[in-house]
Amino acid sequence: MTDSPTPEVHRGLAGVVADTTAISKVDPDSNSLLYRGYPVQDLATTQPFEAVAHLLWHGELPTAAELAELESLERSLRPMDERTRRVIDDLPRDAHPMDVVRTAVSQLGGLDATLLRDGGVLDPELNRGRAVYLLAQLPGIVAYGQRRRHGLDPVPPRDDLDVARNFLWQTFGEVPDDVVVDAFRTSLVLYAEHSFNASTFTARVVASTLSDVYSAVTAAVGALKGPLHGGANEAVMHAFAEIGSADRAEAWLDDALAAKRKVMGFGHRVYRHGDSRVPSMKAALDALVEHYDRPDLAALYDTLEAAFVARKGIYPNLDYPAGPAYHLMGFDTETFTPIFVAARIVGWTAHVAEQQAANSLIRPLSAYTGPERRDVPR
Ligand SMILES: CC(=O)SCCNC(=O)CCNC(=O)[C@H](O)C(C)(C)COP(=O)(O)OP(=O)(O)OC[C@H]1O[C@@H](n2cnc3c(N)ncnc32)[C@H](O)[C@@H]1OP(=O)(O)O
Numbered sequence: 001m002t003d004s005p006t007p008e009v010h011r012g013l014a015g016v017v018a019d020t021t022a023i024s025k026v027d028p029d030s031n032s033l034l035y036r037g038y039p040v041q042d043l044a045t046t047q048p049f050e051a052v053a054h055l056l057w058h059g060e061l062p063t064a065a066e067l068a069e070l071e072s073l074e075r076s077l078r079p080m081d082e083r084t085r086r087v088i089d090d091l092p093r094d095a096h097p098m099d100v101v102r103t104a105v106s107q108l109g110g111l112d113a114t115l116l117r118d119g120g121v122l123d124p125e126l127n128r129g130r131a132v133y134l135l136a137q138l139p140g141i142v143a144y145g146q147r148r149r150h151g152l153d154p155v156p157p158r159d160d161l162d163v164a165r166n167f168l169w170q171t172f173g174e175v176p177d178d179v180v181v182d183a184f185r186t187s188l189v190l191y192a193e194h195s196f197n198a199s200t201f202t203a204r205v206v207a208s209t210l211s212d213v214y215s216a217v218t219a220a221v222g223a224l225k226g227p228l229h230g231g232a233n234e235a236v237m238h239a240f241a242e243i244g245s246a247d248r249a250e251a252w253l254d255d256a257l258a259a260k261r262k263v264m265g266f267g268h269r270v271y272r273h274g275d276s277r278v279p280s281m282k283a284a285l286d287a288l289v290e291h292y293d294r295p296d297l298a299a300l301y302d303t304l305e306a307a308f309v310a311r312k313g314i315y316p317n318l319d320y321p322a323g324p325a326y327h328l329m330g331f332d333t334e335t336f337t338p339i340f341v342a343a344r345i346v347g348w349t350a351h352v353a354e355q356q357a358a359n360s361l362i363r364p365l366s367a368y369t370g371p372e373r374r375d376v377p378r
Pocket residue numbers: 012227228229230232261262263264265266267268269270312314317318319
């Protein structure tokens with residue numbers, strides 16, 4: 001049996017509208033991204049990450065009391081369970097940090113006994129709590145994922161710091177200058193949500209089977225890892241390391257294009273004239289370049305961008321400025337995509353809740369191209 005023949009095949013689901021969403025609007029024509037109606041650029045420069053999380057989860061920016069309540073709950077949920085640490089420690093020290101994060105999220109699901117309650121998987125109240133729990137847990141997991149690669153113990157969380165500051169504290173054991181914190185917070189807000197991208201869609205597919213939120217997020221982490229999606233921020237920095245300096249960028253690009261290699265950090269399935277988030281992230285990167293006095297990095301960035309746009313007419317996406325920004329902050333290149341996870345957890349959990357609230361099993365058709373019916377040889 002084949003699926004019914006379909007009149008038209010949409011490879012990669014390109015151009016297909018799979019469902020409605022009220023969480024964010026990506027508009028390639030006006031080159032804009034709205035979170036629940038608010039331009040992301042404005043949120044990135046004015047709002048704490050926690051407020052953006054509340055907005056994406058609940059539809060409105062929090063009142064002062066709601067923000068205080070979320071902050072207090074989130075901070076109380078930060079400490080890592082010893083059993084989670086043991087699962088992480090069982091992985092090889094050089095395991096990719098994305099594998100560490102994926103394994104840890106799966107472990108959190110196994111430890112959540114409320115999933116076993118009658119109706120516990122789909123209970124909206126429990127799922128709201130799980131979203132806050134994942135938001136609270138991920139920075140410590142990502143931070144430890146980097147530290148253990150260097151043979152360092154985890155740094156316990158601090159409950160006097162917001163998410164962005166505590167994330168940096170748990171990674172480096174110190175809170176950097178405000179210019180660094182601001183750039184990092186900006187990146188978290190920009191990475192938090194982007195409609196039906198591959199990882200979010202993955203999470204929705206899993207949720208649509210009435211599976212639990214940890215399973216949806218574990219699968220989403222797997223989808224984000226690939227270099228055509230979140231893994232591109234890591235790949236950008238590998239390319240920068242390969243190129244070395246601005247004067248070598250054009251020759252490197254010629255070789256890459258001649259070999260038909262994709263240049264990571266450029267291009268987008270939806271945006272055709274540049275990613276709406278890039279100007280905000282580039283401004284954050286510029287501030288870091290000045291702070292760390294690294295005009296050489298800025299020159300390499302600008303030269304490669306100008307050369308690629310001139311040759312291909314394809315613009316950078318958010319991963320292009322985010323990669324070098326995280327590098328300047330001191331993150332290992334392999335930690336870049338896990339940071340994306342710790343931000344996108346907000347979008348993923350918002351979409352899982354939206355899917356659960358009006359569920360329809362996600363199961364597209366395929367056009368069969370194998371052999372027609374034939375008899376098994378006897
Ligand atoms: C936060 C994010 O996840 S943003 C995305 C991060 N991913 C990357 O940066 C990876 C590099 N970029 C890409 O691979 C692509 O631009 C994608 C996958 C993001 C989107 O691509 P799609 O819409 O599927 O377009 P597709 O990959 O078919 O590209 C169309 C054409 O542009 C070319 N192209 C697109 N992006 C690039 C690139 N980064 N480098 C070189 N060529 C590119 C393709 O080779 C193709 O050319 P062709 O028609 O001559 O074969």
